[in-house]
Amino acid sequence: MDDAKVIRMIEENQGLVHKAAQKYLEVCKTKRIDYEDMVSEGNIGLLLAARRFDETQGHAFSTYATRYIHGYMLIYINDKSELIRVPRNQKTRGNMAQKFKYVSFNRKIHRDDKGGDAGRTMGNVLCQDDDDKTRIYVEEFLDMLTPKQRVIVEGLMQGKTQQTMAKITGMSRQNMSDNVIKKIRNKMKLYQELSSK
Numbered sequence: 001m002d003d004a005k006v007i008r009m010i011e012e013n014q015g016l017v018h019k020a021a022q023k024y025l026e027v028c029k030t031k032r033i034d035y036e037d038m039v040s041e042g043n044i045g046l047l048l049a050a051r052r053f054d055e056t057q058g059h060a061f062s063t064y065a066t067r068y069i070h071g072y073m074l075i076y077i078n079d080k081s082e083l084i085r086v087p088r089n090q091k092t093r094g095n096m097a098q099k100f101k102y103v104s105f106n107r108k109i110h111r112d113d114k115g116g117d118a119g120r121t122m123g124n125v126l127c128q129d130d131d132d133k134t135r136i137y138v139e140e141f142l143d144m145l146t147p148k149q150r151v152i153v154e155g156l157m158q159g160k161t162q163q164t165m166a167k168i169t170g171m172s173r174q175n176m177s178d179n180v181i182k183k184i185r186n187k188m189k190l191y192q193e194l195s196s197k
Contacts, residue, residue, distance in 0.1 A: 009050040017042035045072035
């Protein structure tokens with residue numbers, strides 16, 4: 001695509017950038033990011049979209065460009081929102097770890113080949129350090145919970161879903177996610193505050 005056409009597309013679609021920046025205005029205020037910086041990042045996304053846009057695909061340019069604009073703004077927010085900048089690929093690994101946070105540590109490893117891991121659990125392999133004190137903190141936190149909350153947390157730690165735990169405890173899934181899980185999270189925050197002092 002020639003430069004004149006790219007410039008014309010950018011000028012005609014400045015509204016997309018400002019509209020996207022308006023969506024992140026609250027985030028900008030809380031994270032102390034200037035609105036102009038967000039617009040600049042959105043313009044980078046718009047420029048990239050204008051250069052890569054292929055009219056033969058049959059998509060509207062605004063639909064195509066919005067993805068790039070939002071993407072560049074989100075990356076900028078992500079990079080500027082931390083005191084210590086963590087590389088993006090490390091953050092992605094962390095996000096992947098959160099997606100799989102309910103993997104049970106009691107699950108058996110099915111490896112019999114020369115590794116000697118037959119019969120061992122994931123917890124055994126990952127926590128080989130005998131000085132690991134995290135179990136103490138987990139037990140301390142579980143002791144703060146009511147018996148029903150404790151059953152729910154232990155079930156979730158074993159990889160069971162909220163729906164399964166709702167059936168086990170005889171409550172609706174909606175009640176569990178709206179009320180019980182909220183109370184458990186609040187107790188967790190309180191525990192973290194108390195243990196950090």
